[in-house]
Amino acid sequence: MSALPSLVLKRVLQSVPLVSAVATLGFVLVHLAPGDAVVALSGEFAHEAVQDELRRTYGLDRSLPAQYLIYVSRLLRGDLGVSYYFQEPVSRVILERLPATLVLVIPSLLLSTVLGVLVGTLLAGTRQPHRARAVIAVAVSSNSVPVFWLAQILLLVFSVRLGLFPVQGMVRARSELSGAALGLEVAWHAALPLLALTLNQVALIAVLTWTNMEEELRREYVRAARSLGLFPGRVRRHALRNALLPVITTVGGRIGALFSGAVLTETVFAWPGLGRLAVLAATNRDYPLVLGLFFFMTLAVLLANLVTDVVYGLVDPRIRTG
Amino acid sequence: MSRGRIVLVTALAASLLTVGSLGLAGSFAASGEPLRPPSPEHWFGTDDLGRDVFHGVVLGAERSLLVGLGTAALALALGVMLGVISGYAGGFVDEALTRITEFFQVLPRFFVAIAVLTLWEPSAWLLVTVLGLTSWSGLARLTRAEALGLREREFVVAARAAGAPFLEIVWRHLLSNLARPLLAATPLVAGQAMLTEAGLSFLGVGSAAGVSWGYLLQNAQPFLRQAPWMAVFPGLAMTGTILLLSFLSLLGRDAVWKVVGGRLR
DSSP states (O other): OTHHHHHHHHHHHHHHHHHHHHHHHHHHHHHHSSSOHHHHHHOTTOOHHHHHHHHHHTTTTSOHHHHHHHHHHHHHTTOOOEETTTTEEHHHHHHHHHHHHHHHHHHHHHHHHHHHHHHHHHHTTOOOHHHHHHHHHHHHHHHHSOHHHHHHHHIIIIIIISOOSOSSSSSOTTOOOOHHHHHHHHHHHHHHHHHHHHHHHHHHHHHHHHHHHHHHHTSHHHHHHHHTTOOHHHHHHHHHHHHHHHHHHHHHHTHHHHHHHHHHHHHHHTOTTHHHHHHHHHHTTOHHHHHHHHHHHHHHHHHHHHHHHHHHHHHOHHHHHO | OHHHHHHHHHHHHHHHHHHHHHHHOOOOSBOSOTTOOOOSSSTTOBOTTSBBHHHHHHHHHHHHHHHHHHHHHHHHHHHHHHHHHHHHHOHHHHHHHHHHHHHHHHSOHHHHHHHHHHHSOOOHHHHHHHHHHTTOHHHHHHHHHHHHHHHTSHHHHHHHHTTOOHHHHIIIIIIHHHHHHHHHHHHHHHHHHHHHHHHHHHHTTTGGGOOOHHHHHHHHGGGTTTOTHHHHHHHHHHHHHHHHHHHHHHHIIIIIHHHHGGGOO
């Protein structure tokens, strides 16, 4: 276990230049964009005095390098500016809506990974080419469907036609629930968005697990373990541990896609998370909020990479001890 | 071989269908009663403004394909160029380019596109540029790995020793060996770009740039109950197109190579 903390430290240090590059990109984007940054911040019809005030507080009357320094020091303090649609700090606006999105992202990540690995493992070594072909076809198709259209179709079938699930929102209007009842209510509302997000991921993970398992089961160590007379289940456990490594990398690498999928799915179900925020930010040209979302997502992806590395290290003993 | 023919026929049929249907595109203006189900007159029904959904789907195809193919072309050009330089040069250049590739790999494409399309005047070309600039890292890694392996192979060393110019080595020895993995990877880049474009239009980002499948699906959202056809048909068109690209990539792993294999050099 001793190598893991140093691995984490190394990865954190490695992401410092990445974070600064992303921050610089944000600065460059704003300054390359057409139009006055002050107009962008205050809206087109702001009073002259307001604009002067903004110019002073943001230091826009200074030289470009000075502006960059101010910008970086603000970022370091976690200050992403003020959303002019909400008239509140961007970081607070984002953090307020984050839990609703995580309620969708984290369960669908866990569900699709567990289900995908389970199906992939069951398929491996069964020697049934027809079933295998069917799974590949399903995997390719499910990855080709736009997740928000899938969400619309699920909504049409299960909510509009069959009336099994609520059409939109996170809780019913004017309901005053708490504790377990509130949890059930949210779960009932989250069922369809979760299903859409999970369906979009699960087949890909299943196929990946399955092909890796097939590869591992053909290796020397598996043959050796079998010839030693180990139980088949035990042999498969050994193989699975190795087969999981590329799966971990892939799942970790899809966090960004999962977030954008969640944002789109939220829009279909009027789920009060980052999705609605992204729509409001874009349609109202709320630049601080748009850039804040961009920073936030980049940090989420970097954090996901870090977690992926740690999980990889926990599964792969070569990294854990070496 | 028969699989190779299937690929060729599918690709040909798809392009013929595309060209043919572009001819079918009427104007996407009100042409009937609003919110009518599919009929012989309006194959895919009409939307809330009485516009023909079929015409919308055809018009959307144009934009979707433009964004998909444009992004794939830009990403392919950037990826192959930087990958070859990185793998062939090695050393400090390779190290620097690898860091840059990593940077582009962690950028959340969807949110970069939201930011750029909000800050600038949205257009299809701006979108192609953004998506192309954020989609090349996978292709570059693929190219780099291949170039790295080929650099030390006898035939490349021999060509270098015989005084072959750099570009000739790249063209004749590197790219001909790369054609196969690239043919499998590029359709996926196009498909991803089309999905991203649809997602952006669905959120209403950059929809000022014209009719797209994502725009049609966004437009369908408030009428899901009354007029499900407004959502069903554009979504089917989208899924079908990306499915085609995905299978092209799957088959491309071996079949495309057999068909075009000998002729690339």
